[in-house]
């Protein structure tokens with residue numbers, strides 16, 4: 066077997082689509098495809114993932130040597146099971162996604178929570194061994210990398226700060242609690258609070274920048290809750306830097322500046338917060354970085370290399 070042609074396949078599995086890339090040993094993307102996700106349960110998602118791997122291999126006219134999959138939900142990376150992935154129709158019963166995908170495509174498969182996969186990808190892109198990745202996408206969650214290793218926690222739930230309840234009178238969350246951060250300051254929350262056919266986050270920030278009073282109120286409230294998410298991360302794990310990711314982070318500098326201002330404002334009132342350099346911790350990833358797929362591909366390649374004698 067030629068090692069020169071070793072291709073690491075990375076999958077980013079979402080509720081509507083799967084992005085797949087093939088990366089060479091220098092982590093250059095040599096092929097990419099996108100297929101639709103059948104999100105009607107574990108078996109259906111599995112079939113979509115098999116489709117993504119096969120379509121990708123056909124596109125690059127080569128077989129991969131490993132697969133890494135980033136998937137929403139609570140993942141046990143040791144046995145490749147996934148549970149509580151509401152957007153995929155996977156419930157509380159663990160679904161053995163990794164072993165089933167490995168059987169179907171004939172390759173070693175590593176499975177990571179999607180935010181953890183993106184955390185790995187961000188760390189590779191920035192060349193860092195320590196960071197937090199705050200994913201502001203449909204949901205709100207964070208990944209923690211400590212000394213080059215993901216901190217997953219006992220149940221794989223470390224960093225799920227989107228489900229910290231902050232408003233007892235807030236909207237009911239899919240997790241069963243009320244007023245979770247995710248219900249107030251995620252992509253889905255923005256879409257509910259500032260409905261728009263195109264990009265709710267972009268439209269909200271644009272309207273606020275034009276001085277629309279209602280938009281300023283919603284934007285400042287969203288940013289305030291994101292500042293709380295940053296503070297939660299710092300006070301529990303003290304990570305540096307905190308990389309902003311997920312769909313909402315594509316707002317770029319306007320989001321970064323607003324969040325830094327909110328953190329500075331809070332720091333003015335608190336000696337403790339002032340000592341933590343909160344605004345200086347935030348980073349944006351360069352446009353178009355494939356953090357999730359490349360992180361997943363790296364996880365798959367690392368697993369394949371340790372599995373070999």
Ligand SMILES: [Zn+2]
Pocket residue numbers: 227228229238239240241242245247
């Ligand atoms: Zn919740």
